[in-house]
Amino acid sequence: MTKESAQNDRGTKRSAQNDKRALRKELNGYIIKVIYMKDFIGGEYDVIVVGAGHAGCEAALATARLGFSTAIFTLNLDNIANMPCNPNIGGTAKGQLVREVDALGGQMGISADANFIQSKILNRAKGPAVYSLRAQIDRRAYSDYMKYVLEAQENLEIKQAEVTGILCENQKIKGIRIHTGTVFYCRILILTTGTYLNANIIIGESKISSGPDGLLPANRLSDSLEELGIELLRFKTGTPPRINERSIDYSKLIEQPGDEDIVPFSFMSGELQIEQVPCYMTHTTAETHRIIRENLHRAPMYSGEIKGIGARYCPSIEDKIVRFADKESHQVFVEPMGLGTKEVYLQGMSTSMPEDVQLKMVRSLPGLEKAQIMRPAYAIEYDCINPAQLKLSLEIKGIEGLFFAGQINGSSGYEEAAAQGLMAGINAAMKLQNREPLVLDRSQAYIGVLIDDLVTKGTNEPYRMMTSRAEYRLYLRQDNADLRLTTIGHEIGLVTPERYNRFLEKRRLIQGEIRRLQNTILPANDRINDFLERHGSTKIVTGIKLYDLLKRPEMEYPYLKEIDQGAELPKEVIEQVSVSIKYEGYLKRQMNQIEQFKRMEERRLPEEIDYEKIHGLSLEARQKLNAIKPVSLGQASRISGVSPADVAVLLVYLESRKRKG
Template sequence: MKDFDVLVVGGGHAGVEAAAAAARMGARVGLVTFDLDTIGAMSCNPAIGGLGKGHLVREVDALDGIIARAADAAAIHYRMLNRSKGSAVWGPRVQADRQLFKAAVQAALREQSAITQIAGEAQALEISNGRVTGLMLADGTTLSAQAVILCTGTFLGGTLFRGEERLAGGRIGEQSARRLAEQLRDAALPMARLKTGTPPRLDGRTIDWARLEVQPSDADEWTMSPLTVGRRNPQLACAITRTNNATHDVIRSNLARSPLFSGAIGAQGPRYCPSIEDKVHRFGDRDGHQVFLEPEGLRTAMVYPNGISTSLPADVQLAMLQTMPGLESVEMAVSGYAVEYDHVDPRSLDSGLQMRALRGLYCAGQINGTTGYEEAAAQGLVAGAHAAAAVLGREAPALDRANSYIAVMVDDLTLQGVSEPYRMLTARAEYRLRLRASNASTRLTPVGIAAGLVGEQRQEWFDRRDAQRIVWDTALDRRLTSREVAGARPDAPPRTLREWLTYDGVAQDSLVTHLPEGFISDDVGLELTEDAAYAPYLARQEAELRDLRASETLAIPDGFRFRDVPGLSNEMIERLHAAQPGTLAAAGRVPGITPAALAALLVHTRRAQALA
């Protein structure tokens, strides 16, 4: 019998972050997965980050996780999403070379001497006196541990669907964890099924790129991790095509062959990443949907068509593809498919992602009902850190809704549960103005240092950065008269440099002689400028939240039109309409309704009452 402090089942994004976090905390870790060569593999899209998701990546990185640095090591296309809006909702995203990303993850794990990688199938949990004590592998090997973290992704009871085909598996060409799924169900743990899917892969040599709109990588050289110096790889452009009426006709005429519509798939799929057949069925009046053609690597012709996840038969997929501009002669290298899999009800977990009814068992990633690499990585870090802290008698990192998107997600999952795969959105965070992707290190690295989760290299980097931030922050308190500031009105009163940075009509460049050297081009300078810009809004937001807590008994009238409330997503509108809450407090108990949504509901309800 091999003895560990923590065992991790699964080598995907949740599993590697769980193993690495537990090891950084000082635990002896065993990482069990079917095939060691697939550790860190990108099962679906070859990209990391995005709206809301980029915040999670930066936060995992601030706590010394792997995903951001691996993304930089593999990045072949950088794009900051939502740049036309305020920086609080910017979404850093990179297109990654699949092989380089996997190699970077595996290299990072090899640097952790406390992690032992074990090839095998986790067949059953070892349980004694209501507590998990280890794992039994399919070959009969027994591994003991005080904590086991399940990061099974789509492999737990996974079934693949493509047209009329049905295959057991969690990813094409790989088996599913059937026996472990059966044990969990036999233990009467609260479980259900969810569904996700992936699009076909295209041979880029058969695409007419000249006919397509090109989307180049960002020119300014930002990175996913501040520890990354410069970009590592040549940058490739992506391209955009669209579906059209001919595409939709092909899909509609074959809906009966789709397992999604034939009744073969009964599980709910991700709301924010629906299949193309679901888009066409639900939004039949649309004349087209964008499809982003994303290269999968520097040494492959494979292209990922983002936006057309499908489980239609392979022949229909090819016919559909060849109706789109630039794809008339495209060849399909791999056809798309859907996967249905088991997940646990995350309401059965505590805030450290430990199963309340079975101590020592932790769950992270898609097994908790989420979708996405980034959500999985963040949960893996939480579960790994909490498991190690419990075993070693230490304090886990102190994360809450006011300091991290990670805690927003964990809170949403464990308190509200899921009825569909959960995706992180900036709208879910009531403190999103202070939870910017750009200030993740300032917010969370001290938390990681206090918990022993951050390594020496990052701690030294942070200490240098923090010292610089303190000096520059103090420098912004210097007062300047309007005569010293180009572009200021002559009658403007004296202000601090911090206030002039956000003053209407005053360009940053005109303040350069007053600012510390390098301020404008440095990420610390950007962060301090954003702090100054958001200061009045943060004060207002905190006042609104205080008002919200004092207004929970506010009545919501019968027949209230939730669709008229600005800022509510379609998901929230549907849930509120179905629940018909009578008060603001009742609305807050509806699953999926965020504090930010309640604040919007409060304002709109009061306005409606005033007009009545």
Template sequence: MRTTYDVIVIGGGHAGCEAASAAARFGASTLLITHKVETIGEMSCNPAIGGLGKGHLVREVDALDGLMARVIDQAGIQFRLLNRRKGPAVQGPRAQADRALYRAAMQDAILGCDGLTVHAEAADAFLISETDGRKSVTGVMTSSGKTFRAGAVVLTTGTFLRGMIHIGEKTIPAGRAGEAPAIPLAEQLYSLGLPMGRLKTGTPARLHRDSIDWSGLDVQPGDEQPVPFSFLTDEITTPQIPCHITRTTAATHAIIRDNLDRSAVYGGAIDGTGPRYCPSIEDKVVRFADRASHQVFLEPEGLDDPLIYPNGLSTSLPESVQHDFLKTLPGLENVKVVRPGYAIEYDYVDPRALDHSLAVRDLDGLFLAGQINGTTGYEEAGAQGLVAGLNAAASCGSSAPITFSRTDSYIGVMIDDLVTRGTREPYRMFTSRAEYRLRLRADNADQRLTPVALEGGFCSHDRAAAFHVKQAQVSALTALLKDRTLTPPQARAHGLAINQDGRRRSGAELLSNPTISFDALRQIWPEIADFDPAIQAQVEIDCRYSVYVERQAADVAALQKDKAIRIPADFDYRSLAGLSNELREKLEAARPDNLANASHVDGMTPAALSLILARLSRRAA
């Protein structure tokens, strides 16, 4: 049996799968170590992919030739483009998944990946060597005592680190329901001195499909024309089914209020910090006492799967109480609970211990991705896995790190948020986290990021070919719209309402006016219609936001300039005269590595920045 690889990935969840396949695509010989092959690609919480912000991440993973988008395109049973009416920058694809189909598609992708080997066993310990006082991870020992050596290890343990499930007064040490937690690894991580914290999250009960009275419930259908996630998917062929909606009632709230002291979260059994955006039903009833009712989506876990996921009812109340309150929801009067909901507490590593390539700063050869970094969600995990896998592979081959910035991607926003600010609740992506979201759209993820994959040599031929064709068409139509112009009187003759200011405007400029429709331009210049409708839509969006995108580009340029001014790690703030003690302490703690980051240290003043600059220019001289 082979025992030496370039990269070892621990964990076969969403982060692990993307990490392993990305490392292999990059050309590294890769070993994926996971408990069981059968749980590779398991969706342990809500069986859905995408959403607002999250859908952007999936498109970006796809643009970088990752797996997730193609897998959900095979496994999705209800596709919806969210925010369809709210402008392309904030539209996010979402799909309900058949869990079995998703697992199967992901397992196919992993087991069929060139250069990737899977070993099914628990990883118990890192092999660590020390040179000149600096430690590095050189391999992994499994629970049976086998050792594997590698140039770099990616750890993607999800909630397996000292996981503790709470159901009412009951506590069960576990990673996921029915699976053992990875305690030895957690203890070794502690012994390595990594800064750690504790988080909590929750999941609702799973209900049996046949025990629900569907007749009176609102139906939420999927889109008639499902929009695929992957830029390579032409059509969704999996059968599509609807979800249903029910609501909590006054009786539900009364039962929950009466049993609050028995909730693990409210009874004080849990001290980890939970997410604000995914509160338990206890939380909702307490914090929003004025709301008479909360909406609950009844989401099927698969085409043939009898389980129903009641989205919106995450809880840590005792099993009997869960059953009692569930019965008060319309349609659930005779509900059968297959598995109770629970809260889970787990350890995470403070991601400020990582750099932008997701490498642990103080320990060579170790990369972390996914929930272990304090995030929540398959999409956040997958995107980090991809970045960690690429960089683990790059580090073995002595290639330069492949990093992303806030100005090019949601991936960049997420990693920058994590490694520079850390997180105290499970971190989830939102479009509002991306200050450049008018540029960073789901529709143009390929244009933003596929060139990175091409340049890095980890893009498949198929994707490269499809990208070049699309890019050529986008460029041609953009050039056409910039070339065709109208004078204001001509525009008026065509029925377009613009200022009669004598300024000739191009088709592209006309589109930046929200009152002018693309249809109107197609009538004026019929040659536009020669282009593929998808290309037309893409170029239209680009033109619509062009004014804002250009303004943001100016912000980005200013940011890049300040980022180019590097502050050495050993910069001596102590000897800077004129810096307040408070600010000095903050700077010493944050150790910003360039001027842009320094300017965002809390309490920073222009005068203090100038002091740092003055010292830097003196050092350079």
């Protein structure tokens, strides 16, 4: 895609850019004077990572752990792996992502297990494909922990600075320049700048240039990206107010405790036992809705002040009330931000209303009549790149050695960021080792779905992972992430021997137990039939394999103890065994689908193909294919505008190419 035609696709882009320029003019007053020292070289690294959020941390740890000298730059060292929005990790589809990051040898799962204050499995009754783990996290503790992990990491240097420019020669990355003018050289640059690029914070009528949580924005890097010909988009997201819990009357709230049985994120964590902290629930009232309606003209989303594109799944409360006018009340969750603070997060009250309206809104919630707002809710606008410019390895097309990960790619969420960060880190290392990039496909991992969606389809709103986006979610479960990915992580070199051995042992136990259940036949006697009757199951007249018995929906593995002497097995092994037996039919069907899918993915499309010259392709397909440069027929088929007929034409083209030799 030429730069120009891409921009035509995104109407909002130009005006956003003009806005930015105007803002920058205002800002010049703040920058007192920058005298560049004549190319002072601050250092030379294999890899530089810009941004130390959830993506940056994973990326830097991965390259450092794989033996490459790495430097990570952040605007503020005290906010490494900050959670500027919800104080939790995981949830539907996101929990699966964390598990996958962990299975590959990433950090997020381990850090979350070390700093959670409440744990919960969501969707327990709705099926194994959608069980999702979510933990409330002590935000400060998590940040400190992650900072320490980075500090302790061999091959890794941490630096506080604003990166202001990208150095690039002959379309190849050379290094970066920071605000002081100092230059650092690198072979690979990974940008994980989150929501900081030209960030504006909007609260009602006030709009200031600022990053989240009062941190500095990065106002100069966007220009450097545009100079490199990279297309930028402008997205928007928001966060609810934070309240001092001393000002809340908890007797009016409904307590939401964590699960008794704690399931860790990391396959390395073993049994976890902590004193859990509850969350609470309240709800909006008719009064809340009245306040919002009366002040709608002051909401920047409605007054036209905000132009960035917001996410549908993360609407502000004023959005919800306008769009779903007949709904009388919305839930609001009160979530603790940590053990060392009385600050709590009000999930459900995301808004960009002016401060006075916010206070009235919050105080209209039962139990929050005297609430003190510590930090007001705000909307944030920021630059990100159009992710369709990336390869599946997360390296940008056309510039050697420049990778992107996290919210700068148009995604949202800590987990989505971490997953991309890990993959960018791994692929940076693969490139330095002259190895093929690691591309997980849609049938291997949610990570694969995430990156394929972003790169192949692009996105026009901050992208959130959902289980409904995964075609093969019955196979992409959180419980088998290690079985799916740890071998891959081992080949990459990120999986420690300890983790790998644990995984091998688990796999051995699962396979052994399934074999045993297949070979153990229960006789049709009174004892067995009593047992069956006790559990509401049909009696048997001939012998039955334990394996087939477990297929009965009412039959659960733990019941077997009453009639069968199997070895004591770890919980996670039993879970695997149960799921693979109970859902065997569905899993088989899914595996067939995956096989079909793989056949299309395996038909490679060489990068040098000029689609303009292929006879028989539709015009739209030619343009889109040349812009995206898909690596396989499968990826090509997912591009909007590429029809099944175009795919058939490509197939014939590939064949004729092969025959020509």
